């Protein structure tokens with residue numbers, strides 16, 4: 001037995017460098033520890049998808065890819081994590097595309113109000129050439145964009161009053177993501193937009209530093225905003241994507257086989273996450289009602305007024321250097337719509 005061990009050991013030692021040098025198709029998969037950071041809780045749709053992704057990576061790598069999720073922004077908020085990835089101090093993360101605008105400004109195009117009408121349009125544009133091109137634009141900034149997950153259509157909550165018409169937003173201190181398109185949009189609506197990291201949001205709502213916020217119903221549920229917010233207005237004003245990112249420094253050290261595993265598992269995680277988020281989203285309104293939130297939908301007429309009012313946001317975005325990317329995304333959306 002010992003001889004056999006020795007023999008196979010020698011054989012492996014002799015073969016390994018040869019295989020490494022000559023065969024690109026042989027599985028070259030090493031043990032990899034992957035720290036994957038995210039901002040929501042472990043029990044959120046984000047947390048569930050991270051867990052699924054970790055399992056897929058493990059399965060597809062024969063247990064060699066050991067991905068550990070760090071939720072609740074325990075590795076930092078979106079912006080801090082992006083920087084950790086760029087520097088190579090952290091391998092992976094998921095976060096909002098909206099917080100990437102400091103790195104690639106074009107990501108702000110997704111934040112324009114009422115851009116997508118439904119999830120089908122969003123999926124087609126994000127997974128198609130347009131979304132792919134934006135992912136690629138991260139490469140020379142030290143990041144690798146793998147796939148988009150669904151955060152979802154965003155809705156308004158606040159502790160002051162039900163919002164049934166535009167004017168009701170007047171003077172509400174509303175937390176928004178750290179992103180100029182959001183600040184511009186909500187100031188146009190008459191609110192008082194306060195940019196803040198998500199990790200500080202619950203406390204800000206609890207202490208009254210801000211009166212309200214906007215997020216998909218799934219997040220309003222998983223982050224327990226119903227404990228500190230009375231009114232929920234279904235406005236679906238922006239479709240918000242999440243983006244799964246890897247550190248380019250780390251990614252560049254992976255073999256072709258390892259990259260393949262990573263990309264395939266990422267795509268599987270995207271399919272899981274969107275399905276799961278959509279199912280959860282359908283349950284959330286009932287849950288939030290049960291938790292005591294007062295919920296209303298905006299009438300089509302009121303939504304039209306909002307659309308009208310934020311039209312100049314598109315012009316502003318275009319004149320601030322976004323003209324080209326705006327034209328491209330509108331063409332991509334038109335292609336899905338017809």
Ligand code: TF8
Nearest residue numbers: 039040094095096177198215
């Ligand atoms: C927000 C976003 C967040 C995400 C999450 C922390 O309001 O919608 O849910 O960035 O990854 O900040």
